[in-house]
Amino acid sequence: MTRFDTYFLMKPDDVAEYAKTQLDVFAPDADLEGAEIGDGNINFIFRVRDRKTGQSVIVKQAGPTARISDAFVLSTDRARIEAEILMLEAKLAPGLVPVVHKYDPVMSCCVMEDLSDHEIMRAALLKHQVFPRFAEDITTFMVNTLLLTTDVVLDHQEKKRLSGRYINPELCEITEDLVYTEPFNDYKGRNDVFGPNKAWVEANLYGDATLRLEAAKLKFDFLTNGQALIHGDLHTGSIFITTESTKVIDPEFAFYGPMGYDIGNVIANLIFAWANGDATLPAGAERVAYLGWVERTIVEVVDLFNQKFLAAWAANARDVFTREPGFDRWYLDTVLRDTAGVCGLELCRRTVGLAHVKDLTSIADADARVRAERICLTAAKDYIKNRESYKTGAEFLAGMKRAVGAHNA
Amino acid sequence: MTRFDTYFLMKPDDVAEYAKTQLDVFAPDADLEGAEIGDGNINFIFRVRDRKTGQSVIVKQAGPTARISDAFVLSTDRARIEAEILMLEAKLAPGLVPVVHKYDPVMSCCVMEDLSDHEIMRAALLKHQVFPRFAEDITTFMVNTLLLTTDVVLDHQEKKRLSGRYINPELCEITEDLVYTEPFNDYKGRNDVFGPNKAWVEANLYGDATLRLEAAKLKFDFLTNGQALIHGDLHTGSIFITTESTKVIDPEFAFYGPMGYDIGNVIANLIFAWANGDATLPAGAERVAYLGWVERTIVEVVDLFNQKFLAAWAANARDVFTREPGFDRWYLDTVLRDTAGVCGLELCRRTVGLAHVKDLTSIADADARVRAERICLTAAKDYIKNRESYKTGAEFLAGMKRAVGAHNA
Secondary structure, eight states, rough: OOGGGGGGOOOOHHHHHHHHHHSSSSOOOOOEEEOOOOOOSSSSEEEEEEEETOOOOEEEOOOSEEHHHHHHEEETHHHHHHHHHHHHHHHSSSTSSSEEEEEEETEEEEEOOTTTSSHHHHHHHHHOOOOOOHHHHHHHHHIIITTSSTTSSSSSHHHHHHHHOOOOHHHHHHHHHHHTTHHHTTTSOOOOOGGGGGHHIIIIIOOOHHHHHHHEEEEHHHHHOEEEEOOOOSSGGGEEEEEEEEEEOOOGEEEEEEEEEHHHHHHHHHHHHHHHHHOOOSSHHHHHHHHHHHHHHHHHHHHHHHHHHHHHHHHHHHHHGGGSSTTHHHHHHHHHHHHHHHHHHHHHHHHSSOOOOHHTTTTSHHHHHHHHHHHHHHHHHHHHHTTOOOOHHHHHHHHHHHHHTOOOO | OOOGOOOOOOOOHHHHHHHHHHHSSSOOTOEEEEEOOOOOSSSSEEEEETTTOOOOOOOOEOOOTTTTTTEEEOTTHHHHHHHHHHHHHHHHHHTTOOOOEEETTTTTTEEHHHHHHTHHHHHHHHTTTOTHHHHHHHHHHHHIIIISSSTTTSOOHHHHHHHHOOOOHHHHHHHHHTTHHHHHHOTTSSOOOOOHHHHIIIIIIIIOOOHHHHHHHHHHHHHHOOEEOOOSSOGGGGEEESSSSSEOOGGOEEEETTTTTHHHHHHHHHHHHHHHHHHHHHHHHHHHHHHHHHHHHHHHHHHHHHHHHHHHHOOOOOSGGSTTTTHHHHHHHHHHHHHHHHHHHHHHHHHHHSOOOOOHOOOSSSSHHHHHHHHHHHHHHHHHHHHGGSHHHHHHHHHHHHHHHHTTT
16 A cells, blocks of 8 residues: 555655656666646646656646636546557557656556657747648648548447547537637637727627537537547647657547547647747748748648548558548548638637637737737638638648738738 | 346246246236247347236347347347437437336346337338328437437537447447448448349449449448437337337437438338338229328428427527527538438348348339339439438428339339
């Protein structure tokens, strides 16, 4: 018996003792120190480090409520989901997720590789750093984790059993409310709209009946479309990055949902990065280089996804019907339609909803922020309403550029 | 300890002893006799009767393989699914399913109300009996069991947990193969095509690339669309009927799937009933009355479903987006599209697939059977390919009538 045989919420010293007594990662004479390093919305993140060698691991513990607010009561089952999904993703997309050392179902914690040499991508983008490998890595991650967990590739019975392991009611409900509903009607009164944009948002989001209807359709797709084992929260804050390496973290929102949810999130967060650069970078070479890289990356994410998706289909598809001429392209088109729709939802919810992005909130100049937000929301409306027409990287980029043009002085 | 503490496949005498010792339905001095009465494809069905009073119950036991063929290995979990679903359906659609007395997880059997005063609807239709209450009853059953188990009405977390209880991999796979795949390519070589129709079927089903592609799309909808807790096998052989009463049985295929699957099955099996009457009834009043009743019933099933669906939506819908103007009609249109598609699939698979219907196989005259089958298959192709255009009862009936017209001498 140890005191880790019963669940409690750990403090840094507890985590150091946990690592000493419950893991076989460190040397017996290691001099361990623990520290809380996370500031995320949901969980508690600690680093345990051996003062002698510098060796370290991350311990991520799930509390009984979300870290950001006790109002979100969450099953600690999400720690199991996260650990299992990370291990599955490591098989499907080797090298693109952190290594998991241990999952502890009693303490609801997951011990994993410390990626301190990486940086959270959103933070790096706020410094306008560029990552030439990103489009290549993230499209490999998405095609491999998404297409390879669908009925296109998996035995259908195996896929059903897998979907049963990752039913994720509480975390899905957060997405259903915050992403799919509240941005369009503020029905819980939790939206957080930048003052100078309040009237614009009321008129152009809450007041747009067509937009609300399309959001409703997308919501019911998210509620019912058990297509692939999606990450469920694939924004730039869930990605650790260097110029040589991309690691996707935090899959606790994973469940069987529409794969466009992940791809749309990636594109929307690239658009936020562009909007920040556009609003804050002065004219000059850095601005040209950064915005150019973001634009190329948006195009490449879509086009490389399409290309790798069709190649992976050809190589891996197993259901007999997947060989029907035209079925792969038809299926991919439905994914791209969902991608455009979700890209629009994410652009809305991170601009007007409960959980913002620093890409927008850190724009100090009020007029520049107003314009950046309206660019994002204008593009969003088009992605949602005309989602059937977005199929190539150039088309996604053109959607953003039209919104930019609409808000030029 | 009794010998019923360990699973074994019961014989009639075992069932009588089981009823005597394991149920509290019969009087202590009851004189019970058991008899196997079922000839279904999947399970073993017994009646236990008290010789003194005539009181009786049905005992339905699940074997480790399908009764029709040891090739289908099936989890006996289907007995749990059936019993639980019957109890849930009894709450949602009172009076329209048999009463469950007991579910025994060890013996994988379900003890339920004996409906011997009812007749299996397919058998009654083969005698060209009419059932004026049927459209009313079956549409109430479908609207209540389907719409009331969707995200439109249920709390989304509750719905996800319910969907996890009824993941049904083995029985779904039977449907995926027999309904959604094999009729269009015979890829397992199990199809059973009426000799004189072999060349026609090869040319018009297997040889139709557009049809195969549309079947592929429908199959992937069935694999991924967790819309409602569907019955999953709602043909006229799963309905006990009298002129005053309708009881839906055999929900062991239940899972969270597209609700059009149930509605399409009902309509397709009414079309089989029509095709049988058309092929076998001589000109005269009985023919006019019977075919007229079937035609009216096809129209009423669709139109009453639509009407009750919208009324039940207005009365029960809970998600905030369900009040968006036009969303109910848009949602219903997607259900009708799926209904037409599945109606076509069922018409194909029961004509050319492994499991036939007596409505067609009992047509003694070969030419008449050839024509009846081609009517069903021609209508089927239109329902599948043009499924977006079927929205009213009149349109569904017109689809069948066009196929009849195409095969008039």
